[in-house]
Amino acid sequence: MHADTERGHVDERTARKVAEEARETEWRLPSFGKQLFLGDFRLDLVHPHPRPSDEARRKGEEFLARLTEFCASKIDPAEIERESRIPDEVIIGLRDLGALGMKVPERHGGLGLGQLYYGRALMVVGSVSPALAALLSAHQSIGVPQPVKLFGTPEQQDEWLPRCAREVSAFLLTEPDVGSDPARLRATAVPDGDDYVLNGVKLWTTNGVVADLVVVMARVPESDGRRGGISAFVVDMATPGITVENRNAFMGLRGIENGVTRFHDVRVPKANLIGREGAGLKIALTTLNTGxxxxxxxxxxxxxxxxxxxxxxxxxxxxxxxxxxxxxxxxxxxxxxxxxxxxxxxxxxxxxxxxxxxxxxxxxxxxxxxxxxxxxxxxxxxxxxxxxxxxxxxxxxxxxxxxxxxxxxxxxxxxxxxxxxxxGSTEIMHLLIAREAVDAHLAAAGGVIDPDASAGQKARAAAKAGGFYARWLPTLVTGAGQRPSSYAEFGPLARHLRYVERASRKLARSIFYAAGRWQGRLEYKQGFLGRMVDIGAELFAMSAVCVRAHADARADARADSGADSGAEGLGMDGAAPGASAVKLADVFCRQARVRVEELFEGLWRNTDALDVKVAKAVLAGEFTWVEQGVLDPSIPGPWIAPSEPGPSERDNVHRVIG
Ligand SMILES: Cc1cc2nc3c(=O)[nH]c(=O)nc-3n(C[C@H](O)[C@H](O)[C@H](O)COP(=O)(O)OP(=O)(O)OC[C@H]3O[C@@H](n4cnc5c(N)ncnc54)[C@H](O)[C@@H]3O)c2cc1C
Structure with missing residues (x-):
């Protein structure tokens, strides 16, 4: 292990390197989102709208009906809020319905639902109690079942998945000093005979207070012949040495069982390592792709x-x-x-x-x-x-x-x-998506904008990038968005798809200009990157809405003509009536276009550089005078003044005003 990492001090470069190593770099399947940022509007990748199979729909709808009935009759949302607790009988009832194993395959005792009906189920539960939806989601989207399903060996799947269909699990990555930046991870897993010995503290563990199984991210130390690195382990909470030290309380989600979990010399069998040593973050990130x-x-x-x-x-x-x-x-x-x-x-x-x-x-x-x-x-x-x-x-x-x-x-x-x-906080999502979105630029021009590259490497990279841009740039000049007849089958929504196509090319051109202007510094231009990603998000939302409204309208038309709308519809009860869907989609696209135009404008006209300077000055203490004239409630009282001011009150006055 790097000495700095051992002490918990990690420089920015190391943090980026760790994040970069955890990225999934391959693109085996086409990506609508990635192409959008490259100015290549691939409507064919999302249209016609995909639909669930008849079997998936039957299974999903049948489960949703049972779940809705349970949520409407057996859950009192006000009680969860008042008591800050989800009653045991609710969790037991959900377990008996199969809700703990929605995405666990049927052969392992789960319901084997796909992502669509899993999401629909979370919508039903979340509408009654977001805390309960958080419990189900922490267990199934990031907890034990998903990484075991994706990366576990057949033996691990046979052992853990049936338990996951009946028991609650949690995902433990965050530590007091480790939030967005996993490079600083301190928890350790030291190999010892047939076990690893886990030590460390995990913070904000959703479900951690009640979980039977958890997936823990801990660092295996490097040694001779051992690569080590952040690794993922399934841990049974009944193992000696685990203590839950606090049940955390929050602004919202009052019913969640979120804790601080301490591991002290906890022996975890080697068979509980998911994937290989050092693959923990990649496993976590891949789990999150759909999670x-x-x-x-x-x-x-x-x-x-x-x-x-x-x-x-x-x-x-x-x-x-x-x-x-x-x-x-x-x-x-x-x-x-x-x-x-x-x-x-x-x-x-x-x-x-x-x-x-x-x-x-x-x-x-x-x-x-x-x-x-x-x-x-x-x-x-x-x-x-x-x-x-x-x-x-x-x-x-x-x-x-x-x-x-x-x-x-x-x-x-x-x-x-x-x-x-x-x-993934909004700021981190901006960076993560920006990194993926400009991947093609980096693949072509990576060496040119890499601050670490030598002059020779940069020259070779520039020649390579020149070839790429010579082929790519002309494709950004014109496209289907400029032809009034494009996307005609979308009727009144066609104009919005033409806009998306044009805006996608403009976005790609903007990224190209920015890469040329800032080169290696582009990755620090978080204002630019954030707006660029937000434009992509609006364009994706517009595309999804148009494709959806088109499908809703067709399903409606078929229903009117007496055809079986089920086969054409999207597999959701209560699909929007066609004309009404198109009307709402049109309004949405007009609203989104206003936001996109503002974002484009903001790419080049903003106060980002000035804000960075001012923030530096704020941090250096230049503007502390702005803070004067108030008290600080985070300092202990007494707040009701005794006749003689107590020492802490004097401190408070001194600290804030002095
Ligand atoms: C209710 C709740 C439930 C949670 N459940 C779980 C759980 O089940 N398992 C688990 O492991 N964790 C859990 N977490 C932790 C959660 O994932 C973290 O809070 C989150 O990752 C952010 O980390 P942080 O709070 O330490 O913020 P920090 O990383 O300290 O960030 C502080 C601020 O700085 C910004 N920032 C940080 N780095 C950068 C950067 N490079 N560029 C720009 N901005 C940056 C952040 O966006 C944020 O605004 C939970 C947290 C809460 C509050």
Whole structure:
């Protein structure tokens, strides 16, 4: 192990190297998202919209019906919020339904659902209790079953998967000093005979307090003949030496069983290593490729509920002589909520069905869906608070106590906030997607913009890159988006697809200019990279919405003509009526285009460089005068002043004002 790493000090270069080594570098299947960033709008990769097989649909719908019945009759969302706890009988009931093994293959005792119906199930559960959806998702999207299914040996699968269908698991990566940057990981797994000996502390372990099995990331030390590195282990929580030291409490998701888990000389059999030593991060990231789709599912569910509450309240509440929904300022919010919800669902369903069909590499689409949906759902929640006015800020319990319907909008905002932080924060998602998106540029021009390359290497790389760009740049000049007849089968939505095609080429040209302008420094231009990724996300959302509305409209037309809509539809009950779907898709695309134009403008006109300078000055203490005149509530009281000020109160005054 590198000495610095051992002490927990890791420089930026090492951090990047570790992240880079964990990347999946191969692209075996085509990727719609990747091509989008290269100016190559491959509509054929997502259209016609993939559909579940008849068997998958039958199995999925049958399970959803049972799950919906259970959630509606056996779960009291207010009780979970009030007690900050999910009752045992709820987890037992879900287990008996098979909800702990949704994605576990049937031969191992699970339900064997695909990604689409797994996501649909999370939507149902999440609409009742986001904390419960977090439990199911932490267990199945990132917990033990998925990495074992993807990377486990047949023996490991036989041993662990049947347990995963009945027991709760957790995923333990984060440590007090290790958040977004896994290079600093401190937990160790030292080989000793037939075992590894685990030591370390894991923080914010969702399900960690109640889990029977966990997957732990720990570092195997390098030694003679041993590569070592961050590795993934399945650990039975009954093993001696494991203690759960705290049950953490949060702003939202109050029912989750999230803990601090300490490993002290815990002996884990070598047979519990998943994959090979050093492959732990790659396993975690690959698991997340589709695992990330559970968050967009939750966001789509949130949007659906928000649309309903916005509709009901905006009609019912009359102010200034009209229902509030008829005042333009509120109308705009309602249209935003409804259109964004349709897009969140379209993005999730498209990505999930592409994954199920095995038709493409969806790692960029899933990442874009996670990034975009978590940001947009939070905006949706904020607008819903505004529409509900004071009632949006009041707790459901308080509303009910004074005789009104207990609509938990305030809880809704708190529960949604975490989506922008976990499973890859927005900032990290920007970097991760940007890295994948510019992969082709780097493959061609990597040596030119690599700060470590020698002059000779740069010259050779420049010659190679020149050939690539000579072929590629002309393809960015014109395309289908400039021909008025393109995408005609999409009717009124065709113009939006033409826009996506044009914008995709403009985006690729912008990346090319930026690479030329900043070269090796491009990777530090996080403002540029973030906007570039956000443009890609909006373009993906527009594409998903158009393809979805087209499929919904066709299913509707076939139903009208008496044909079996089931065979044509997307396999979801309550598919949108055709004309209405096209109308909402059109509104969504118009809203998205406004955002895209602003983002393009911001690529070159912004205050990024100035902000960086100011932030440096803030960090250096130049503006501490701005902070004066307030107290710091994070410093212990006493807050009710005794006649003589106590020492801590004096400290507080001194610290803040002095
Ligand atoms: C409720 C909850 C549940 C969780 N569940 C789990 C779990 O089950 N298992 C698990 O292992 N972890 C879990 N986590 C941890 C979660 O994944 C981390 O909080 C997340 O990875 C961010 O790490 P951090 O909080 O340490 O933030 P930091 O990494 O300290 O980041 C702080 C801020 O800096 C930004 N930042 C960091 N690096 C960069 C960069 N290079 N460029 C730009 N911006 C950057 C971040 O985006 C963030 O805004 C959970 C956390 C919470 C709160």
């Amino acid at each position: 990330r789709l559970s968050l967009p599912a939750g966001c789509a569910a949130a949007g659906k509920w928000a649309t309903m509450i916005a509709r009901e309240w905006s009609r019912e509440r009359v102010q200034w002589g009209r229902p509030v929904g008829e005042h333009e300022a509120v109308s705009r919010k309602i249209a935003f909520i409804a259109a964004t919800t349709y897009a969140m669902e379209a993005m999730h369903d498209l990505s999930a069905q592409l994954a199920d069909a095995g038709r493409g590499d969806i790692r960029i689409e899933a990442a874009l869906a996670k990034l975009w949906s978590s940001e947009m759902a939070y905006r949706v929640a904020d607008e819903l608070v505004q529409i509900r006015g004071g009632r949006g800020y009041e707790t459901a319990e308080s509303l009910a106590a004074r005789g009104e319907r207990g609509v938990p909008v305030e809880q809704f905002v708190r529960d949604l906030r975490i989506n922008r932080i976990f499973e």
